[in-house]
Amino acid sequence: MPFDADELAARLQAVRLRMVAADLDALVVVDPANIHYLTGYDAWSFYMPQLLLVTHDEEPVLALRSMDAHGAHRTARLPASRILGYPETWVHQPDRHPFAWIVDALRERGLVRAGRVGYEAEAHFLTVRSFLAMQRAAPEWTLVDAEQLVNWVRLVKSPAELERMRAAGRVCTAAMLAGFDAIRPGMGQHELAAVVAHAQAMGVDGVAGDYPAIVPMLPTGEAADTPHMTYSGRVLEAGEAVSFEIAGVSERYHAPLARTVSLGRPMRELQALADVTAAGLDLVLDGMRPGRTLAEVHALWQEHLRAAGYEKASRLGYSIGIGYPPDWGEHTVSIRGDDDTVLAPGMTLHVIAGMWMTGFGCELSESVAIAEGGVELLTHVPRELVVR
């Protein structure tokens, strides 16, 4: 358990304060990153229905599939009495849903009381069927979209969390450099992914790697005009560029990083794009300091791009921390024109300049922590276009 009881208690307290502000009597948490944040629970069980119920006056209750409940005490800082397991006979059945079992079990413990109950309407693992089953089983509950209530509490990291983010950054640096060492024309994308995946798990300097929420993404050649392409057996060819986007992970905390590698002399338009992007990222990182809004930071970038004759519609970054598949973003702040969040020490962001043109593209990013004086880089990889 990487965090002590006091830290978990402080997190829970912060969540309850937000629940008061939102007039919520209880909160149903499903996002595995939020469950991990509040309890330490960590296992690949989130593909089955599970939830954490947070109330104001009692310890949270974790309810999940019985086979997973059996060993949940190994990672969750909760007493056995607060871990409930639904029977196997409720798994994948057309006529009954585990959330109905869970609500009944909570009711037996006096935890289903009339009131406003928040749920995470945009969480990936709260299925519509889970939601409808909960709604039917708990008519006392007025279900309210709590939006990203717990995610917002996660926005500013504690000193212990910042240590994890730095460790994740070291793993990421090592994995990216391992990729640079290995890449060559004639190699399959999957062979490059193998090298990176190995380095991500191995970690570095006594930091064990943990699994990334997203696998190595390697948009290559013309396909680099689109992000989020994963790897295949396609062979890398001389003259192509590869956009690498990977993360280093330490105990579920993620530090992502993107770099672009040109296999041989880059096309002139790619080099020009990469130069503009790098200069813009320098400018942005220099401008990120406590007190500035994300919209102000974004404006620096937009002005720079406009002057250079480029455009980028997508946001320039987002908050990072704990990640579970399918995403390492925290789903709160974004670096874009309409986000007036004020930067504060302890925030951690992935600042990513992904320039997806037509038939080519480049990606360049940094994972950073906001410190008193400006940004602290979490990763340490040279920022220029890499030529191999």
Place this chain on the structure above:
Amino acid sequence: MPFDADELAARLQAVRLRMVAADLDALVVVDPANIHYLTGYDAWSFYMPQLLLVTHDEEPVLALRSMDAHGAHRTARLPASRILGYPETWVHQPDRHPFAWIVDALRERGLVRAGRVGYEAEAHFLTVRSFLAMQRAAPEWTLVDAEQLVNWVRLVKSPAELERMRAAGRVCTAAMLAGFDAIRPGMGQHELAAVVAHAQAMGVDGVAGDYPAIVPMLPTGEAADTPHMTYSGRVLEAGEAVSFEIAGVSERYHAPLARTVSLGRPMRELQALADVTAAGLDLVLDGMRPGRTLAEVHALWQEHLRAAGYEKASRLGYSIGIGYPPDWGEHTVSIRGDDDTVLAPGMTLHVIAGMWMTGFGCELSESVAIAEGGVELLTHVPRELVVR
């Protein structure tokens, strides 16, 4: 594109037949495995709202985030006119949702017509907010839970799909044997995971590895009484047993496999459990042939276990094929007492005997295809408890 246009057309036709049977005028598909099955589309874009609309009389329409739509033609066998991208300004906004944009775009194309429209209520990436936004934006649609409509079409594999499953099995065999070669007391779990992850991506004999829907799971020592524990920096100790569960993947098709490794002489109770499990699995595999029901197969296992003095509450396996995080199961048939599905040639299953006791456990499995005469093994790893 691993499958030709005829094969995709046949899949679509099979889905439409089931839509007729379910009295559906249209179907909203969100499960990335189902979208891949019907179009070939493949990218790590499913963490953002996206859907495929299937109607009876027109080509399907894929709607997703604009940056992903831009390159979707590289994997999706759809004309550009059937790929829609919602603007970046709709991403992560509290006051508007991409599904509203998508419904409007579909309406402009005449595709939002009054009728019964199926949706996947238990799909992981159809969030409650997506569902509610769709419901509000398309009042003409009577939304009906289509359950696992497309998943059921996937149950029986085509000859081309069976080739992919065999390729996945070869990758899995290589990755499991790489793990056996590397494992030793004193090694961190993450170091073992690194070796396995490397082998999973490298593939074998000309088959490129693709990324697995689930990372290597390595429940170790006492924690092996629970499945789904992922890896950490914990050091493997002499005398402990490790339950490995991994998959080999070829072009999104998964062949999973579980084995148990004892680091040194196994405890007597583990060896006894492993022997009973192995004999039971032999019996079950021998009993799996076309015409038998899954409940009948399960009864063979239950009788064997009961005679040996053990119990297992969880199912003995499930259908496999295309997988995306967080699951490689197809969510249709299960090997358990209440599943009367009749085995037929072309079905592929992961038969997994996971015996989770208290303070120890063992896992043993095979990925198989049902052939005319019985099972075809997709993986080739000796079935006894491995001692290292």
